[in-house]
Amino acid sequence: MKIIKEIKISDNGFVFNSNTGDSFSLNSTGLELIQLISQEKEIEEIKEVFTTRFDLDELTFEKDFYEFCSLLKLHGIIARESTSEFN
Amino acid sequence: MKKQEITLAVSGLNNTDNPGPGVPFIRGLKESEEFDVRVIGLVYENLEPGIYMEDLCSRIFQVPYPSSGSDDLIERIEDIHRQENIDVLVPNFDAELYSFMKNEERLLKQGIHTFLPTFQQFQEREKHRLPEFGKKYGIKVPASLNLGSLGQITELEDKFDYPVMVKGQFYDAYLATNKEQVKQAFMNISAKWGFPVIAQEFVSGTEVNVVALGDGQGNTVAAVPMRKQYTTDKGKAWGGITLADEKMMHLTRSLIKQTHWRGGMELELIKTQTGEYYLIEINPRIPAWVYLAVGAGQNIPEALVKLALGMEVKPMHTYKIGKMFVRYSYDMIVDLEKFAAISMNKEI
Numbered sequence: 001m002k003i004i005k006e007i008k009i010s011d012n013g014f015v016f017n018s019n020t021g022d023s024f025s026l027n028s029t030g031l032e033l034i035q036l037i038s039q040e041k042e043i044e045e046i047k048e049v050f051t052t053r054f055d056l057d058e059l060t061f062e063k064d065f066y067e068f069c070s071l072l073k074l075h076g077i078i079a080r081e082s083t084s085e086f087n
Numbered sequence: 088m089k090k091q092e093i094t095l096a097v098s099g100l101n102n103t104d105n106p107g108p109g110v111p112f113i114r115g116l117k118e119s120e121e122f123d124v125r126v127i128g129l130v131y132e133n134l135e136p137g138i139y140m141e142d143l144c145s146r147i148f149q150v151p152y153p154s155s156g157s158d159d160l161i162e163r164i165e166d167i168h169r170q171e172n173i174d175v176l177v178p179n180f181d182a183e184l185y186s187f188m189k190n191e192e193r194l195l196k197q198g199i200h201t202f203l204p205t206f207q208q209f210q211e212r213e214k215h216r217l218p219e220f221g222k223k224y225g226i227k228v229p230a231s232l233n234l235g236s237l238g239q240i241t242e243l244e245d246k247f248d249y250p251v252m253v254k255g256q257f258y259d260a261y262l263a264t265n266k267e268q269v270k271q272a273f274m275n276i277s278a279k280w281g282f283p284v285i286a287q288e289f290v291s292g293t294e295v296n297v298v299a300l301g302d303g304q305g306n307t308v309a310a311v312p313m314r315k316q317y318t319t320d321k322g323k324a325w326g327g328i329t330l331a332d333e334k335m336m337h338l339t340r341s342l343i344k345q346t347h348w349r350g351g352m353e354l355e356l357i358k359t360q361t362g363e364y365y366l367i368e369i370n371p372r373i374p375a376w377v378y379l380a381v382g383a384g385q386n387i388p389e390a391l392v393k394l395a396l397g398m399e400v401k402p403m404h405t406y407k408i409g410k411m412f413v414r415y416s417y418d419m420i421v422d423l424e425k426f427a428a429i430s431m432n433k434e435i
Contacts, residue, residue, distance in 0.1 A: 006331050008409070018331040018408045020293065020358075021314035 001069065003038040007077050020076060033068055037078070090123040094172055095392065096164070096199075098129040098150070099179025099375075100137025104319050104416075108179045110137050111378035113144070115388035118381065122392065127171050129164075133429045139421045146171060149433040157186035161193065168199055175200045175395045177388075179372055181257055184209060202303075202395035204350050204371050211346075212369040214256055214285045220369075224345050226338065227365045229290045229357075233283035240269055243286050252287040252367075255280035260322070262289065290367070292359040295330065297339045298373060298380050300387050301348030302394060307340045309387045309403045311380040316411070324376050324414075329383045331408040338364055351377075351391055376412060383410040 003009075006019040013026040015034065026034060036046045047061050072078045095116060099107025109128070116124045128137055128144035131152055138147050148167050151159045160183065167173065176199050178187045187194070188203050195201070211220050214231075221228030229252075232243050243251065244266070253272035254260040257280050261272035269286065276284045299310040312335040317326035339354060351373035357365045373387060380387050383406040393400045428435045 016409060021295075021316065021328045021330050 001037060002040065002079055003034070003072075003077060004079055007038075009034060009038060015077065017076060022075060024075065024077075030068065033065070034072070034077075037069075037072075088120075090119075091121060092123045092125070093174040093392070093396075094125045094127060096127040096129055096167065096171075096173045096176045097179065098131075098177075098183060100128050100130050100135040100144075100147075101132070102136040102140075105321055105323055106375040106414075107135075108373045108375045108377055110140065110143065111375060111381075112177060112179065112373060112388045113137075114378055115381040115386050116392060119386060119389040119392075121389065127167065127173060129167075130429070133426065136419070138429055138435070139419050139425060147429060147435040149429060153180075153183045153186045157189055160186050161190045164194070164199070165197065168197060173199045175392050177201070177391065177395075178203075181371065184371060200395040200397075202350050202391055204348065204352075208346055208348055209371050212371065214254055214287075214368065215283050217285075217287075217366070217368075221366060224342060226342065227363060229288040229365055229367060231285050231287040234273060234286055235282050235284075237270060237273060240266055240273075243269065247286070247288050250289045252289055254285045254287060256283065256285065287367070290357045290359065290365045292357040292365075294367075295332070295335060295356050295358050295364075296324075296327075296374070296376075297335055297354040297356070298377055298387060299339050299343060299348075299352050299354065300373075300390055300394075301343040301346075301350065301352065302400065303347055303349030305344045305347045306402055307343045308390050308394070308400050309380065309385040310336060310339045311383055311385055311387075311406050312336065312339075313376065313379060317413075324412075326411065326413045327376055327379060328411045329379065329406060329408055334362075334364060338366075351387065379410065379412040380406065382412065383407045 006017055008016045013031040015024040015026060047058060050056055050061050051058060097109045097113055099109030101107040102110045113126050116122060126144045128147040129150050130138055130147060137143055150163045153160055178184055187201060188206060191201055191203060215233045217228045218231055232246055250262050250264045252260055253263050253269055255276040259276050259280060263269040263272050273284050295312060295314050297310055297312045300308040302308050312330045312332050313327045314330055315324040315327050319325055353370040353374040355368040357367055377387055385403045385406050390400045425435060
């Protein structure tokens with residue numbers, strides 16, 4: 001899963017797609033998630049980070065993670081063809 | 088380096104909620120590192136805001152509408168030229184372009200340089216010829232039907248599903264969702280802009296635009312793509328942002344290469360959900376948001392003036408992505424004398 005190269009992520013959670021002109025605001029959790037995805041971390045690594053830090057079971061994490069990824073896909077933030085794993 | 092002194096005549100000083108490109112064009116030229124510009128403002132109405140803006144124009148002249156005849160307009164320009172010695176003339180309205188294209192040689196003989204599209208370029212991109220244009224240059228365009236009478240609405244309904252865009256040949260566009268709205272739009276537009284009225288298939292997606300400059304030899308001298316972020320009720324951009332869109336750039340370069348476009352242009356495109364681009368309009372002049380291109384690193388007004396003067400211009404390939412413009416309105420307090428002078432003397 002790859003964030004497309006036109007996406008710029010600011011430290012304050014502002015996400016800008018320079019190809020479409022769309023912009024989005026993320027809260028601190030969303031920002032951390034997208035930063036980990038942009039570093040091309042595997043889902044297992046991201047899950048480890050989140051389940052260790054928060055009172056969160058694996059199933060809930062996965063559900064929220066894939067929902068977040070679906071939103072990223074919907075808004076063209078991750079390449080559409082690279083996301084078949086959560087279609 | 089000493090700047091070259093030039094006298095520039097510009098129209099389109101109507102910085103209203105439907106702004107002309109004159110004021111941003113002048114602003115770009117005033118930032119030129121090569122030209123020291125003395126500006127002659129050409130206006131049609133005595134309340135065009137550019138008349139009253141401080142430090143914008145050295146002189147202002149009212150000129151007759153092109154509809155009163157090309158000769159009247161050109162003779163007025165020649166009269167102004169005798170007083171002010173114009174080096175470059177930049178017309179900024181679609182409706183006046185025909186008169187200036189027709190008289191390009193006549194003006195040049197007197198030392199007034201222009202840089203305008205050819206008649207063929209101007210005519211083949213007209214809205215009612217867009218389907219042929221798309222076919223000729225391999226660009227997707229919405230299907231359309233030229234309406235000369237209300238009786239053709241049945242034909243329209245056979246061809247398209249609602250909604251449809253109903254457009255005037257020069258200006259105005261309405262979204263119509265049923266027969267009654269098509270009729271209303273047809274009546275409004277034909278009364279103002281004549282025939283044909285163009286009914287265009289509605290293409291759903293995001294409107295994106297490109298401001299570009301062609302050198303007349305097939306080269307793209309400048310091009311900056313933009314998405315409107317905020318529009319007025321007339322659909323005019325009130326805020327916009329530059330994009331990194333290689334497809335739009337490729338489309339622009341391909342079009343300029345094939346048409347050998349000469350002068351400024353604005354491409355209006357719809358980008359669909361599936362990433363296809365439909366050309367909905369080509370404006371044969373620089374748009375009012377041109378200062379965004381200047382701010383993003385491409386001084387298109389300066390490049391256009393250089394081309395008009397026969398100077399070499401190197402193509403500009405880069406611009407800053409994510410640069411925005413935000414328009415605003417501003418109340419100027421002006422003295423009655425200025426209004427009286429332009430109203431009575433037709434010049435300031």
